[in-house]
Amino acid sequence: MCKDKISTEESSLKEKAINGVKWTFVDQVGSLGISFIVGIVLARLLEPSEYGLIGMVTIFTAIATVFTDSGFGQAMVRKSDLTEEDKLTAFWFSSSMGLFIYILLFFSAPYVAIFYKESQLTSILRVTSIPILFSGLLTIPNIIFTREINFKVITKISISRAIISGCVGIYMAIMGYGVWALIVQNLISYLIAIILFNYFCRWKIKIIFSKTSFHYLWGFGSKMLISSLLNTIYNNLYQIVIGKFYSAADLGQYQRGQSYSGLFSNTLTQVVQRVSFPTLSKIQNDAERLKYGYQKIIKMSMLVSCLGSMALAAMAKPLIVVLIGEKWMQAADYLQIISLGALLYPAHAINLNVLTVMGRSDLFLKIEIIKKIIGIFPIVIGIFFGIKVMLWGGVISSFLCFAVNAHESKKLINYSFEEQFRDIIPFIVISLFIAAFVYCISLLSISLGLVIILQSVLFFSLSYCYFQLTKNVEFLELKKIIINSLRK
Incomplete structure (x- = not known):
């Protein structure tokens, strides 16, 4: 009886995994395929130096994302008995951290421009960092769908945001906006993702912050935070060195x-x-x-x-x-x-x-x-x-x-x-x-x-x-x- 139960559970898990792989593959191939085509058009319209300007600020937005997540996402996916308090605690932590990090980046932007000797980077960093303010609205619904191995919704959202933001980026590049075509394309992509994730998830935001939930999430996530921080800094060191030297x-x-x-x-x-x-x-x-x-x-x-x-x-x-x-x-x-x-x-x-x-x-x-x-x-x-x-x-x-x-x-x-x-x-x-x-x-x-x-x-x-x-x-x-x- 016990073996039959394990076999049934394993079969169900395998089916979910295969279904998850199928939809995630469709997601990656679909959204990346669209992004690939958009990227070809934009690369023909824009100059290498304009892509380089975006690359110079990428590390700062990437590090900001690490802090707004702080390993809570992985801790939530792993937790077998995830509660509403866990979700809301993670949301308010991520939102608060996002506000703090954005303010920090806003006032640090001129020094980044001085470091790279590119005056445009002040306004570029301040604008590209805007999605950090709304990180909780994007990450929590995404985690909820991931826990359920429900990648069908994620796939629909990814493809939708790739198509719409890509069209906006191409239009702005044709109109001669240069590097700002890439910046606005990214902002539109985040905006669409936030709207659609919260529409399909329909979870209710309440003012709840549980100390018990925070201790669990932080206990697991803090070590993941440091690991992710190291990984993000390292992955972007190539861009820092090439951009600087x-x-x-x-x-x-x-x-x-x-x-x-x-x-x-x-x-x-x-x-x-x-x-x-x-x-x-x-x-x-x-x-x-x-x-x-x-x-x-x-x-x-x-x-x-x-x-x-x-x-x-x-x-x-x-x-x-x-x-x-x-x-x-x-x-x-x-x-x-x-x-x-x-x-x-x-x-x-x-x-x-x-x-x-x-x-x-x-x-x-x-x-x-x-x-x-x-x-x-x-x-x-x-x-x-x-x-x-x-x-x-x-x-x-x-x-x-x-x-x-x-x-x-x-x-x-x-x-x-x-x-x-x-x-x-x-x-x-x-x-x-x-x-x-x-x-x-x-x-x-x-x-x-x-x-x-x-x-x-x-x-x-x-x-x-x-x-x-x-x-x-x-x-x-x-x-x-x-x-x-x-x-x-």
């Missing part, structure tokens, strides 16, 4: 390359992370099932990530020139390098998810500190030896940090670095060989459009044939999930 145009080129590199790895990471955390949190007390679940997720996600990232690296130059023009050729060089390190992003995220699911925010913080110490060296080197050297150092540090992440997973679910490496190395090797072969097509004296078509067809065909002929378990299961989803 190079030019706004150089930063714009880096940002374009970095954004395209995440088309596969970041999309996949968000899909896996968003679905796996609430799903596997429900079996956090069953170590055997937890290890099996994580092993399957890592192998399936790394199969897709390796192929996607390597394909992007092989096709980078003709893709960039055809899509956004020769003025972005420098971004293509950066894209090739960044893609090699980006293929491990899903593995990083999944290993960190293990710690979060098991409630080990202390280990999460420890790992983040170690990883940032490793990752700081390429950035320092880049100041003296150039942006490309810095990016190659980032690829090496990505692999080293994967080892650090996986080391802690062994302690919690007995899934060691050696096991993980054996699981994913075949995907890395075969995708590298296919990418190297496909890259050779770009050396032919034919039109770039034809190069892209031939590279795409060949990469897909070789990958499909290899995994189909070798009867790779992960490939066959992914294929089955996709076919079943399409039929439904």
Whole structure:
């Protein structure tokens, strides 16, 4: 009887997870696809230096977001008996923190402009920071839907905001507003998200702040806050260094390359992370099932990530020139390098998810500190030896940090670095060989459009044939999930 119950629960959980993956994938592909098209149009209308100006203030808005969340979001998703008091306590904390941070940024903006020697940054930072004031209205409804593994609503909202804000951004760029087209596009996106999330969620805001709820949320979230802060600062250090020691145009080129590199790895990471955390949190007390679940997720996600990232690296130059023009050729060089390190992003995220699911925010913080110490060296080197050297150092540090992440997973679910490496190395090797072969097509004296078509067809065909002929378990299961989803 007990086994039947577990089997039924596991089947229900798997169904929810697959449904969640389906809708999250639609979300990512839909909203990112729209953003990708909008980005192509905007990149042709705007200059690299205008993207660079946005990149210079990104770290400040990113850090502000970390503080307004303070790890409460993950604590709420993980808590099995979330109450109304928990939600309202998190809302009022996030709103109060948002007001405080915005005031701080408003008065600090002139000093940011002085640091980068760009006078426009004063008004840019003050305007781009406005959404921070309304952070609670966006994050809490989002968490509620995430807890319920209800990504259908989130998908509708994401696609809606991408379409409307994209149209506004393109219109303003055509009218000659320059960098402000990007700023207003972002503001419109936040406004639509806030309106739609609260419309569909229909939760009631009350003046309730529970000390008991706060102690629980802060107890778990405070360590996540420090970890997220370290991670956010580190992820934006490249932009700070390039913006400070190079030019706004150089930063714009880096940002374009970095954004395209995440088309596969970041999309996949968000899909896996968003679905796996609430799903596997429900079996956090069953170590055997937890290890099996994580092993399957890592192998399936790394199969897709390796192929996607390597394909992007092989096709980078003709893709960039055809899509956004020769003025972005420098971004293509950066894209090739960044893609090699980006293929491990899903593995990083999944290993960190293990710690979060098991409630080990202390280990999460420890790992983040170690990883940032490793990752700081390429950035320092880049100041003296150039942006490309810095990016190659980032690829090496990505692999080293994967080892650090996986080391802690062994302690919690007995899934060691050696096991993980054996699981994913075949995907890395075969995708590298296919990418190297496909890259050779770009050396032919034919039109770039034809190069892209031939590279795409060949990469897909070789990958499909290899995994189909070798009867790779992960490939066959992914294929089955996709076919079943399409039929439904």
